[in-house]
Amino acid sequence: MTATGPRRWPAWAFLVAGGALVGTAALLAAPVYTAVVAVVAFLVAVVMLVVRRPARLAAWSTLTLTSASIAVSRVWAAVAGRPVVADRGLATGDIRAIVLYPTLAVGLVLLGGTGKVAHLADSLDAAVVTLGVFVLLWLFLLHGHMAPSGSRLVLASLRPIGVAVVVGMLLRLLFMVGPRAPTIRFVTAGVTTAMLGALALVGHSVGYPVDGRVNGTGVFFTGYALLLATALLHPSAGEPLPVRDRGAPSGRLSRGRAAMFVGLTLLGPLAWLLAATIGRFNPGSPTDFGLVVLAGGLISLLLLWRLSLVARVADRRAGQLGEAVGELQVLQTEFAYRAAHDPLTGLANRSVLDERLSSLPHDRPYALLLIDLDGFKEINDSLGHPTGDELLVAIGRRLTSLAPAGSTLVRLGGDEFAVLLPEAGQQEAMALGSAVCEELRLPYPSAVGSLTISASVGVTARARAARGPGEVLREADLALYAAKAAGKDRVAAYRTGLAPRGRRVRPA
Template sequence: MSASAPPDGRVADDASRPVTRGIMRPALPAAARAAVPRLVGHPRAWLVLLALGSLLAVIAPFMTRFSPAVEALPWILLPGASSVAVVVGMRRYGLSRSRPWLMVCVGLLMTLAGSALGWGVGWIWLRSPVLLAAYQIVTVSAYVLSLAALAVLSLRSVGSRGAALLDAGVITVGVAMPLWALFIDPILDRAPSVGPDLAFTLILPIIDLFIVGLVVRMALDNDRAPWLNMLSVSYVAMFFSDIIYLLDQASGQSYGTVSTTFWLGWSALVGGAMLHPSMSGARHMHVSAPSGRVRVTMFLSLALLSPLVSILGRTFMGVGAEVSPHDAMTITALTVLLAVLLVLRLSVVAEVAETHASDLCAALQQQDVLQRSLAHRATHDPLTGLGNRTLLGEALQRAVADHAARPDGHAPALLLLDLDGFKDVNDTYGHPVGDELLTVVARRLRTLTPDGQILARLGGDEFAVVLPGADLAAATAAAERVLSAVRAPYSLDGHELYLTTSIGVLAETTLTTASDALRDADLALYAAKAAGKNQIAVFDHTLRAERLHHAEIAAGLRQALAQGEFSLAYQPVVNLASGRIYAVEALLRWLPAGGRAVPPDVFIPVAEDTGLIVEIGRWALERACADA
């Protein structure tokens, strides 16, 4: 990549005017080789190179007053230092492992080295036409290589390859329209013939347009990274260097001073960009968004201003107020091409939007399916597929609310059943057989629960059935059917198993909450198991009173152990034949503080149910031994 304006400001005729800067890749002079390593090794090397290079680019045009050797010095030092910066940047950030970046860096090195040796030494110092011709040919080759490398790099850095090329095309055509009207067409009108020098002069700005379009596009897509900003500005400077020379050709005046500053500024910016720390992310370019506010504003400006500037600019610049038919056709063709590119770019945006909308719709559908699945898992038992305790509570609460709204009907009934001896099946045949047994029981129960009734597994071997609006007779009949269905034999894993169930029935009872219903049904279930299992027990309020009394006794037993309310009464054991006492029997007594004694047949069963009998027995043994 490089520029094409003759940096020295000399005005030659069209046949002898030097046109471009070019490339070779010879070794740097000894002075540059000694100074540059110290520069690039500094942590702020990019800033030092940018500052010194910018200063040298500003003062370089004024060095034409000195000898050719002094005049060539900026062209040797600055491109030479930037060449070393490119090599260091390639190695430091691993760019040589990427083919597009390797092509970009080779193009930069060709242009920088050619600028230092071909133009600085070969033409400014030695005035060698042979080196100048070789320089021009290699310069065009470097431009083409850089353009191809940036195109490949841009295609790799974006999500839509068509969008990358269309963006570059829009920028190129939008800038090419005024470029043609204000510079290229006047040069062609004035030129008696199109020779090699004129061809070189015209082709470089055209390639610049594509390069600038690609680099700007990459900068917009990658959040305007510092190194990309510097690279974009450098190529804009190179473009202006070539444009200024075209202006020189079109107007017959010399703008070599400005052209030299822009060209050397390109060298400084390229070296700074390659050494900048943000270059570490150059190998991992971000995927671009389909559109953006800056991009849309730029495209709109190009679409509106390019034709207007192309028509009116000729008058203001004095390059011809009249527009010839072929000029009008060219501008019209470029305008149409710009419109077509914008429409195609819009279609890409629409396609991306449709794709995103389709993906979003699919994602929403998947999310809906996932939410349904999660909701089902949250309210259903994974083993049997029945509702779980949460679903049962919701169903009970709805049934209670419905009955409260229509109190003339029956309150909902609830069956709570627990499988008798299920633990023995698990312990004897293993949990897989136990799980299979639960699924079979669930299938049998499902056949007994028509629509409108809720069947749930509460956990373990406990199930529940909600019967909305059922009276006691209907609830008891349903419980009998369940009892009979569960009692039928099971053939599992080559074994014939038998199982029974105990059922607690809650019916014709005014309910306020689902938790109250479950509590009362559980009391009935407890009564069914206490009655010998394989039984049906109907809840009545005496069960609640008994349960409350049971809880009070249990709490009192814990307090009795802590406060020493137990005592032992010893009853002698007499040998009737001899009349001799040969043993004593220790009898446990409980006398609560400030109360009456509690009979053993009342608190012993409670102690056994709650497990407190172990601690009470240990106390009794120690007390009896101490008394003995």
């Protein structure tokens, strides 16, 4: 059964019931309700890990540890009545922060996947976002300095740094995994809720007026634990996570990411300007700019690295495109050759002869020889088609050796060949026809013994004038018939008045 079936209702029922208790805790300022929800959410998550064993179990187990830290923190706050964040010393919220932020970041990294070259670009993008979020928190929320001092300084700085890192890792996850998966939506909502709680704690620590019920009841972090348990309870948790098609490693640069890069490149100077004009940033010394300048420099370096990956992939794809174009040109050349040549003998075919005849100047002389083998059908029928093909190939070679430079030798089909002689008269054509008859009547060695065959040649020679290719071939065909009728194995020239006499002549 899929995640859209009836089995999904327990997850939604659990989320609604838990959400009602969390809302009650916020309204009544009663931390006991969030403690109950946090503990139950942790137990449900553990049971689902054991029973369902979802894909990327290590990632879900790591995220469940964050739920455990929240449950312990909420129970301690409800039972002992200790504040989540104290002005001095180590409070339960501080212990939770020490465990939660690193564990949450690692869990998100494992959930997105590791170890693939294609993840490098996503990781770089996430790192850039992390630095950008930190710059915004430093300038606007912390207004350029840490309000706490002494032992509270490290703990106060942990949260903004943790928020920036977790937000970056969440975006990395969304870059790698399809965000429409129900489990990923629950995780995204949960992490976002937890980060809102972290910002509330940071705001309280630096003097912003934050409602005490928000931090005292821990509704945001409990909401995270509730949403994480819902994600594991949902049937889609048992299915493999949908991974986005990355194409070439580090090769995708969508419009959204390109716009993000432009914004982050301008983030440093714009953030300073806005923080100083409409915010509370009031630097007292050059050292107040140190972290922001460092973060801005790192953003620029990471963006350069990221763009170098895009350029490298673009170069590789350009090379692949060049190779593909070269292969396509080779194929086009091969197809063009095959379309214009006889596959058996390798000679040009009828289409080439028609093209050459059509391109002849009307006022220049030419000669066309039409060659027909005498008795080839008997050899082909009695000795078989392989022997006939072997004989045709051998005849093609002999004709090639006889054809003068600049001439066009073609196989018209079957046992017929033609030779087009530009700038040639009848005397030259008749001489070539006699040489063809003499050469072709010589014996041919073959697998079945020595073969002999003769040829008849018809010649037409004059300026093309207004005649088309069909008329030229008709004249040569009439001359060829005359050679056949005169006893074969000879050459005959076309003359006016030749008639077909029973032979089917090529149409004009």
